[in-house]
Amino acid sequence: MAQWLTVIGIGEDGYGGLGANARDALARAGTVFGGKRHLDLLPAEVAAKRVAWPGPFSDAYPMLLALRGQPVVALASGDPMHFGMGATLTRYIERDEMLILPAPSSFSLGAAAMGWPIQDTQLLSVHGRPTETLFRAFAPGARLLILSNDGDTPAQVARMLSESGFQSAHLTVLEHMGGDSERRIEGVADAWNHARCADLNVLAVDCGIPASSSRSHSTLAGLPDEAFEHDGQLTKRDIRAVTLAHLGPLPGELLWDVGAGCGSIGIEWMRTHPACRALAVEANEKRQGLIVHNSRALGVPDLKLVRGEAPGALTGLAAPDAIFIGGGVSDDGVMQTCWKTLKPGGRLVANAVTIQSEMMLVRWRDTYGGELTKLNVSHAQPLGSFDTWRAVLPVTIYSVRKSG
Structure with missing residues (x-):
């Protein structure tokens, strides 16, 4: 036609x-x-x-x-x-x-107004999107052009920057660019006291140098354990980094984080690329609250929480490209349901601490192939006036790709 x-x-x-x-x-x-x-x-x-x-x-x-x-x-x-x-x-x-x-897009006009090379500037939008997605973009020296949702967005972003340790970040509101009502408003994050701006605006943020206590984190796997609120059910930093390396997130892919705990694996999966998606499956009500809090605080508020216990809670969910099983490896039907639903070519990664769970992973490796890796991690800790190595529980990581 x-x-x-x-x-x-x-x-x-x-x-x-x-x-x-x-x-x-x-x-x-x-x-x-x-x-x-x-x-x-x-x-x-x-x-x-x-x-x-x-x-x-x-x-x-x-x-x-x-x-x-x-x-x-x-x-x-x-x-x-x-x-x-x-x-x-x-x-x-x-x-x-x-x-x-x-x-010309609002970003092109904004870059021209600021004199910022657009290839060196992050282009972001919170129009109809959660403002918390910006937490992931706050970084030393970063320049951001943000398509605002409305006139309240600049004040919200100023508060978020201040809470994240970027109190000295410089904000410029560009209203109605290219029209008769064009206006420019400038200020610093921790002193932002401007009235509500025009709804049609682009916000330019020069993050500058943050305070030493800033909450700026790399998008590479392995955030500090302190970045997450948790009740002890947390895949620790060193294990988490290796686990995510086995999962191998790619743009646009969907992860099931089964037995998500505080949501650390799903959150870090989504932080690798804006198009990565994750479902966090968790039965414990308190941990469900931790997942919601952590996903917002770490810039991935679009992480989807599935409230319930596997395998029952997995029914009807969109087929994943990758699955991580952090809890429930030895529970009846969990591994079987995950494997059946996983897309062809998809990756399944499961961690085990107990002997029984490890034996289950060995049997799966014998049937479906894949790799087994055992990680033994020790940290230096004080012993009197000296230091010694304190070992954490060893973790067995099973990784397999589903054929055709």
Whole structure:
């Protein structure tokens, strides 16, 4: 089918900032969809029927598809393919049926306003997303451009920076860039006292040098144990780093963290890449609360908590690319259910401390192949006026990839 839907990126400069292709598409269109703010930017000479996006936005898809084959325009902010609704529409409408005409994105305008090379700047969005995702991005010397959710976002981010040890971080709010109402507001995180900003804003953050007590962590596996609140059910740092190396997270993959404890494995899995996803399966109510707290504090609030005990709680969950079993290796049906549901080519990693659990992993290795690794870790601790090595319980790690 020929292109019938034109997605036009429009800036604060409105119709006057559009190119000839965009204006021609608007002139031909029978229907124009957009937010009220965007529709109000069009002059009277655009004769098409104007339809404001419904709420929720998902209701717009059948409305658009009902006009399939007719000339339709959808207006979007800036670049529709960068955190925009153009990327969402490609899931419902074939690419060869659409023409996408981007305008400069909010990030491009923000980078230009700040004089920051965009390739050296982290581009983030909390528009319709939990603000806690930003915790993962706070790092010494980092420069962040953040698409705000609303006018309260800058104050929220200032508080988060201060709580994380980045009290001296410099914030710049860029409102209505490219339009008549353009405005710039600046301040420091621990002294931020500005009133609510305009809802349409991009927040530029120069994290600078944090205090020595900052909560900045690497995205590499093996966060300090102190980074997690826990009740003792925690895969310790050295074991956790090796376990995640065996799991081998890749962008977009889904992990089941079975017997999640405080959620450390699933959280570190998701911290490796923004597209990594995880389900934390935990039966203990207190630990469920710890998982929610830790996931938010460490910048991965989208971690999904599954409340219940395996294997029953695993029924109906999306098939995973990788599974970690930290608790319940010897429980009836846990290993079997996990293995059956694991995608072909997926990885299963299970840790054992007891002899009985280790024997179970040995039997699985004999049946399905894979690798067994035993880790013995010791830490230097005081003994009188001297130091000695204190060994923690040895851990057996079983790792296997499911064939075709």
